[in-house]
Amino acid sequence: MIAIGELKIDRVDEICGAFLGMDEFLDGVPREVLARDPAWRARHGVDATGKLVISVHCWIVRTEHHVILIDTCLGNDKNRGEGNAGHRLQLDWLDRLGAKGLRPEDVDFVICTHLHTDHVGWNTRLVDGRWVPTFPNARYIFSRAEYEHWHPEIGASNFLGQGIAFLDSVLPCVEAGQADIIEEGYSIDDHLMLEAAPGHTPGTCIIRASSAGSVGLFVGDCMHSPIQVAYPDVNSAACEIPTQARDTRRRLLSECAEHGHMILPAHFPPPFAGHVKRAGEAFEYLPLRGDTDRRHM
Ligand SMILES: [Zn+2]
Known part of the structure; x- marks a missing residue:
């Protein structure tokens, strides 16, 4: 459990492991990284063979009023093509949610930082051959820019073949009347605000969590690996x-270094979140202590 002021932050893990070579997934990592000492590499999620340790997890935020999920992983049963890590998964993710004390009907809001396949999966589940919203009482929050980027009659993006996720994991929530297509600056109660952070995708949002003078930024895929810090x-x-x-x-990163905000990305390896400080033209990653749960690796 992580605290941001009085907010309680937890996770539901889906998968975690060294799936991809550093050069396979990151563009232009300097060779000097491989010469770094093992402790540095471990802190930055690079294993001894140069593979990146990547986690796919959903953040849970509990405020005094609401239960909010941020990014819903890959999901079960999704047709993502043979060889894709997210293809037709059969995981006990809902039991893992249950182990955090939550039933699907307890979730008030689901926020997707963006609509790539690994951020929308558990938005829906397959019931009698149909995709239905997994969280029956939740509002699903999608940024308008992102929604329109993927919508087949508007932007019709199929970047890396991910357009199908809109049809099986976003549209069913809209058709069920549970989606809110929101503009920049949208807030959920006093504690959570969505802010535009385009680049990873055109409509990527981050979620700013504030409580009792502390701030954490759920930065989604604005950075995948501590190497990018x-x-x-x-x-x-x-x-x-x-x-x-x-x-x-x-x-x-500049804002977090300057103000001491926590970063809570969508794919950083255990312990999954941390702080940053300035180091010349770049930054140093300071992972949180304590949470090194690698149960699902
Ligand atoms: Zn992602």
Whole structure:
């Protein structure tokens, strides 16, 4: 459990492991990374063979009024193509949610930082051959820019073949009347605000959580790996607008370094979140202590 002021932050893990080679997924990592000492590499999620440790997890935020999920992983049963890590998963993710004391009907809001496949999966589940919202009482929050980017009659994006996720994991929530397509600056109670952070995708939002003088930023995929804290100009292969992705990453890291905000990304390895401080033209990642749960690796 992580605290941001009086907010209680938890996670539901889906998968975690060294799935991808550093060069396979990150664009332009300097070779010097491989010469770093093992402790540095471990802190930055690089294993001994140069593979990146990536987690896919959903953040749970509990305020005094609401239960909010941020990014809903890959989901079960989704047709993502043979060989894709998210293809037709059969995981006990809902039991893991239950182990956190939550039933699907307890969730008040679901926020997707963006609509790539690994952020929308548990929005829906397959029931009698139909995709239905997993969380029957939740409002699903999608940014308008992101929604329109993927909508088949508007932007019709199929970046990296991910357009199908709109049809099986976003549209059913809209058709069930549970979706709110929101503009920048949308707030959920006094504690959570969505802010535009374009670059990884055109409509990516971050969620700013504030309580009792503390601030945490749920930055989604504005950075996938702690390596991008040390080398903020390194993009992932999944960044749709590279120049804007770099600018946004630097802006967020600068703000966190200056004000001491926590970062809570969508894919950082255990312990999953931390702080940053300025280090010359780049930044140093300071992971939280304590939460090194690698149960699902
Ligand atoms: Zn992602």
